[in-house]
Amino acid sequence: MTTAIEPFDAVDLIRAKRDRRELTSPEIAWLVDAYTRGYVADEQMSAMTMAIFLNGMTRREIRDLTMAMIASGERMDFSGLGKPTSDKHSTGGVGDKITLPLMPLVATFGVAVPQLSGRGLGHTGGTLDKLESIPGWRADLTNDEMFAQLRDVGGVICAAGAGLAPADKKLYALRDITGTVEAIPLIASSIMSKKIAEGTGALVLDVKFGSGAFLQDIERSRELARTMVELGEDAGVATSALITNMNVPLGLTIGNANEVRESVEVLAGGGPADVRELTVELAREMLALAGRPDVDVEAALDDGRAMDTWRRSIIAQGGDPDAALPVAREQHVVTAERDGVLVEQQALPFGIAAWRLGAGRARKQDPVQHAAGIELHAKPGDAVRAGQPLFTLHADEPARFERALEAVEGAWRIGDAGEPVEDGGPLIADRIGR
Ligand code: URA
Numbered sequence: 410m411t412t413a414i415e416p417f418d419a420v421d422l423i424r425a426k427r428d429r430r431e432l433t434s435p436e437i438a439w440l441v442d443a444y445t446r447g448y449v450a451d452e453q454m455s456a457m458t459m460a461i462f463l464n465g466m467t468r469r470e471i472r473d474l475t476m477a478m479i480a481s482g483e484r485m486d487f488s489g490l491g492k493p494t495s496d497k498h499s500t501g502g503v504g505d506k507i508t509l510p511l512m513p514l515v516a517t518f519g520v521a522v523p524q525l526s527g528r529g530l531g532h533t534g535g536t537l538d539k540l541e542s543i544p545g546w547r548a549d550l551t552n553d554e555m556f557a558q559l560r561d562v563g564g565v566i567c568a569a570g571a572g573l574a575p576a577d578k579k580l581y582a583l584r585d586i587t588g589t590v591e592a593i594p595l596i597a598s599s600i601m602s603k604k605i606a607e608g609t610g611a612l613v614l615d616v617k618f619g620s621g622a623f624l625q626d627i628e629r630s631r632e633l634a635r636t637m638v639e640l641g642e643d644a645g646v647a648t649s650a651l652i653t654n655m656n657v658p659l660g661l662t663i664g665n666a667n668e669v670r671e672s673v674e675v676l677a678g679g680g681p682a683d684v685r686e687l688t689v690e691l692a693r694e695m696l697a698l699a700g701r702p703d704v705d706v707e708a709a710l711d712d713g714r715a716m717d718t719w720r721r722s723i724i725a726q727g728g729d730p731d732a733a734l735p736v737a738r739e740q741h742v743v744t745a746e747r748d749g750v751l752v753e754q755q756a757l758p759f760g761i762a763a764w765r766l767g768a769g770r771a772r773k774q775d776p777v778q779h780a781a782g783i784e785l786h787a788k789p790g791d792a793v794r795a796g797q798p799l800f801t802l803h804a805d806e807p808a809r810f811e812r813a814l815e816a817v818e819g820a821w822r823i824g825d826a827g828e829p830v831e832d833g834g835p836l837i838a839d840r841i842g843r
Contacts, residue, residue, distance in 0.1 A: 415439070415443065415448065416435070416439055417435075417436055417439050417440070417443075419440070419443070419449045419450075419453040419454075419457075420453070422436055422440055422457065423453060423456045423457050423460060426457060426460035426461060426464060427456075427460045427464070429464050431467055431469075431470060432466075432470055432473075434469075434473045437470060437473040437474055437477055438473065438476075438477045438480070440457070440477075441474065441477035441478055441480075441481060441576050442477065442480075442481065442576075444576065444579065444580070445481045445575060445576040445579060451583055454580065454583055455583060455587045455589070458580070458583065458584055458587060458589040458592070458595060459587065459588075459589055461589070461592055461594055461595060462588075462589045462591075462592040462595070465592075465593075465594060466594035468636075468639060470594070471594045471597060471598055471636060471640065472639075472640060472643055474594065474598040475597070475598040475601050475602045475605065475640050475644075476602075476644075477576065478574045478576040478577045478580070478598060478599070478602035479574060479602050479605055479606045481574060481575050481576035481577075482572050482573050482574050482575045482576070482606060483570075483572040483573060483606070484605075484606050484608060485523075485552070485573075485606065485607055485608035486608050487521065487523060487556075487559065487608050487609070487610070489556075490521055490556070490559055490560060492519055492520065492521050492563075493520050493521070493610055493611065493699040493700055493701075494520070494521045494522070494523055494559075494608070494609045494610045494611065494699070495515060495520050495521075495522060495609060495610065495611040495612070495613070495695040495696065495698060495699040496522060496523060496524055496604065496607065496609040496611070496612050496613075496695070497511060497522075497524070497612070497613045497614070497615060497691055497695060498600055498604055498612065498613075498614050498615070499614075499615040499617065500596075500600075500614075500615065500616050500617050500622065500623050500624070500630075500633070501617065501622070501623055502617045502621050502622055502653075502655035502658075502659060502756065502760075503621040503655065503658040503659065503663055503756040503757065503759055503760035503763070504658040504659035504660045504661075504662060504663045504668065504756075504759075504760075505615075505617075505655075505659050506536075506539060506659070506660065506662075506668035506669070506671060506672050506684070507615065507659070507684065507687050507688055507691060508524055508526065508536045508566060509536070509539065509540070509566075509668070509669065509672035509719075510672045510675040510676050510680075510684070510688045510710075510715065510719070511688050511691055511692055511695075512524050512564040512565075512566055512719075512722070513564055513676065513715045513716070513717075513718035513719035513722060514676075514688060514689075514692045514706065514709055514710060514715040514718075515564065515692050515695050515696060516562065516563030516564030516718050516722075517563070517709045517714045517715050517717075517718045518696055518701050518704050518706075518709070519563065519701070520563075520695065520696055520699040520701055521559045521560075521563055521564065522559075522563070522564035522565070522695075523555065523559055523564075523565060523607060523608070523609060524536075524564065524565065524566040524567075525567060525568070525569035525570075525573070525603070525607050526548075526566055526567070526568065526569065527568075527569060528568075528770075528773075536566060537566075537567075537568055538665050538769075538777045538779075539665045539666075539668050539669055539672075540566060540669065540728075541665070541779065542665045542666035542669055542734055542735055542779035542780070543669060543723060543728040543729070543730070543732065543734065544728065544729050544732040545727045545728045545729050545732070546723060546726050546727060546728030547726050547727040547728070548567055548568040548726075549567070549568050550565070550567045550568070550726070552570070555567055558722070558725050558726070561725070562718065562721045562722045562725050563718060564718065564722055565722065565725075565726075566722070567726070569603065569607070573603055573606045573607060574602040574603045574606050576602075577598075577599050577602050577603060580595075580599070581599055591623070591624065593629070593632055593633050593636055594636070596623075596633060597633060597636040597637045597640060598640070600614075600637060601637050601640040601641060601644075604641070604646070605640075605641070605644045605646060609646060610646065610647065610699065611646065611647040611648070611695060611698035611699045612641050612646050612647070612648045612698070613648075613649055613650070613651070613691055613694040613695045613698065614634060614637055614638070614648065614649070614650035614651070615650075615651055615653055615687070615691060616630045616631075616633055616634040616637070616650050616651070616652050616653070617630065617652075617653050617654070617655035618630035618652060618653075618654065618655060618833075618838070619654050619655040619656035619657075619756060619833050620655070620656050620755050620756050620757045620833075621655040621656065621657075621658065621755075621756025621757045621759075621760050622655035622756075627652065627838060627839075630652050631652055631839065631841065634650035634652055634841045635650075635841055637650065638650050638841055638842050642843070647698040647699070647843070648698070648842060649694055649698060649840065649841065649842025649843065650840070650841040650842055651690060651691065651694065651837055651839070651840055652837070652838045652839040652840070652841065653687065653836060653837055653838065654832070654833045654834060654835065654836050654837075654838055655756050656755070656756055656831075656832055656833030657754050657755075657756055657788070657789055657832045657833065658754065658756050658759050658760070658783075658785060659683055659684060659687070660680070660681040660683060660684040660785075661681050661784060661785045661786070661788070662782060662783070662784055662785070663759055663760060663763040663768065663782050663783045663785075664763055664766075664768040664779075664780075664781055664782015664783065664803065665768055665777060665778075665779045665780075665781070665782065666734040666735050666736075666779045666780050666782075667780075667782045667783075667784060667803070668782070669734055670734060671684060672684075673716075673719070675688055675710065676710065676715050676716040676719050677713075677716060678710050678711040678712075678713075681788075683788075683836050685710070686836060686837075687836060687837070688710075689706050689707055689710070690837055692706045693706055694840075734779075734780075735779045735780035736780050736803075737778075737780035737781055737782075737803035737804055737805055738780075738804075738805045738806075739803070739804050739805065739806070739807045739810075740801050740802065740803055741801065741802040741804075741807075741810045741814075742798045742800075742801045742802075743798070743799050743800050743801070743802070743814075743817075744795075744796050744797060744798050744799060745787075745793040745794065745795055745796065745797045745798075745799050745823055746795065746823065747795050747823055748793070748794050748795050749792075749793060749823040749824055749825055749826065750790065750791065750792050750793070750823065750824055750825065750826055750828065750830070751787045751788065751789050751790065751791050751793055751799070751821065751822075751823055752789060752790075752822050752823065752824035752828050752829070752830050752831055753789060753820075753821055753822040753824075753830075753831045753832075754785070754787075754788065754789050754820070754821045754832075755820040755821070757820075758816050758817045758818075758819075758820035759783055759785075759800075759816075759817060759820060761816040762783060762802070762813040762814070762816040762817045763781070763782045763783045763813075765809060765812045765813045765816055766778075766781040766782060766783070766802055766803065766804040766809050766810075766813045767781035767804055767805060767806070767809060768781045768782045778804070778805050780803060780805065781803055781804050781805060781809075782803050783800055783801070783802055783803070783813075784800060784801045784803065785799075785800045786798045786799055786800055786801070787799055787800075789830045789831070789832040790830045790832070792826070793823060799821065800817075802814070
């Protein structure tokens with residue numbers, strides 16, 4: 410039996426990156442392919458990802474890495490739809506339910522939205538977990554079903570199939586357990602390989618910064634956004650990014666079913682001001698990149714057109730848009746200890762608390778409890794009175810309240826009128842792109 414001769418040796422490439430040498434295009438293409446087929450071992454790839462974490466990659470190397478991960482799987486093509494496509498990716502945050510109202514809002518204007526999403530792990534919940542709190546709703550669609558829904562309804566939110574960028578799936582799981590998630594070349598190539606393989610014509614990135622975000626520092630978020638916008642444009646995808654504030658939870662709900670309820674409020678023309686603002690701004694970006702810059706986005710929220718698209722999309726995926734959403738068995742209300750102004754409400758501790766209540770999962774195979782989560786009754790800047798409810802914890806098991814309360818200890822503060830509010834500034838801090 411003859412064995413194929415491999416053109417490179419993983420150890421040579423690890424040494425090269427360790428010693429700050431730029432890897433060539435054929436080296437990167439081979440590395441990703443050899444890792445995906447199991448020739449390069451996990452321990453070798455762990456060393457490589459740590460070398461990349463420490464020494465970085467050039468723009469050309471990042472592009473090669475992204476293209477190699479795309480080449481590891483299928484590439485979708487929506488050109489047969491006969492309408493433009495536009496998608497959004499968020500780096501994730503506490504209370505970030507924007508995809509839910511955004512998809513139908515954009516689809517209402519004749520721009521198809523193929524939103525392939527994931528389930529959550531850790532304190533930022535997954536879009537599919539939220540939608541699965543709607544009775545009957547189904548995340549897993551075949552490519553034909555997805556295509557039909559894009560044609561007939563105009564938008565779809567469904568599970569990304571295993572066929573898209575399988576190299577990323579393997580690499581991301583490895584990074585997760587080797588302390589190499591937070592490297593910009595690795596994050597950028599991971600996100601963009603999936604989005605480019607998905608076949609969208611335009612892409613808007615919501616890159617978050619602040620305590621509840623993946624990268625806390627705004628400068629690092631800007632660098633990630635610039636890197637991803639370049640990768641998208643290099644691959645022929647019209648791409649832009651908003652840099653948004655995740656120091657405070659988004660909206661008034663954190664969880665799954667409660668976030669669906671809040672999204673429906675936004676689709677009915679109401680909802681919290683920050684959720685509406687971000688939905689509207691991202692929709693304008695997505696529509697402008699897809700060649701529809703002049704439409705009245707807010708009118709479609711206020712006159713029921715976006716709600717109509719939402720209802721059709723839920724029904725198309727087996728869900729009942731009128732069904733009652735699950736409600737938790739137990740509640741625990743936390744009240745203000747004095748009169749004053751809420752000057753602080755840190756996103757990360759509230760995200761962790763919601764997770765401990767059962768809204769998120771610790772391991773991939775765990776189920777989420779759809780009714781678990783947190784309802785906020787006040788936001789930073791609001792005047793509060795002693796005894797007034799500040800937030801309510803919802804859980805199916807009361808035993809979960811204690812650890813959730815530990816997580817939020819010291820995470821909010823009531824100050825005096827006139828004291829500066831510590832919310833990290835405006836919701837939308839910057840825009841990057843053409
Ligand atoms: N999300 C991804 O898909 N990949 C990363 O590396 C980080 C966040």
